[in-house]
Amino acid sequence: MLEILKYTLPSAIVLLAAYLVLHKQMKDEDRRRTFMLRRESLGVITPIRLRAYERLALVLDRTQPEQMLLNIDLTNLNCLQLQGMLLKNIRQEFDHNAAQQIYVSGELWANINATKESMLGLVNTCAAYVKPEEPAIKLAEILIQTYHNNGETATERANLVLRAEVQQLF
DSSP, X not given: OHHHHHHHHHHHHHHHXXXXXXXXXXXXXXXXXXXXXXXXXXXXXXXXXXHHHHHHHHHHHHTSHHHHHHTSOOTXXXXXXXXXXXXXXXXXXXXXXXXXXGGSOHHHHHHHHHHHHHHHHHHHHHHTTSOTTSBHHHHHHHHHHHHHHSSSOHHHHHHHHHHHHHHHHO
């Protein structure tokens, strides 16, 4: 019995040591592969993410009242028509870029959605102060004044979060 123990105990110790060494090597190799895959994917994903940030920055810029109103001929419109056009424009801009949410953080996307809701609410609130048949220029004036008198806007907050995320990439 003692004779068998003399041979099996050292064999078991060598087997255990070999197992531990191989296990450590496999873990290290797995970490190295994971690192290499991440490095390769960053080369592909980073430009896509940057384009997503650019598109969202454009959406935020295009949905500010001044920018939207520059693209609309107000001369033959009434307030109701302008309200409808602005609401449609805001929804289209944000809906067209909804796919960008997969490339940005949840916090940024929540700010983008808050901006959309804020802009829709602003248009509807300002439209409530004018009669639907009045010239569109009245609604345009109220929109611009109200937007700038509200202090920090949802658009500015979203832009700050967007810039902070882009800075984290570099």
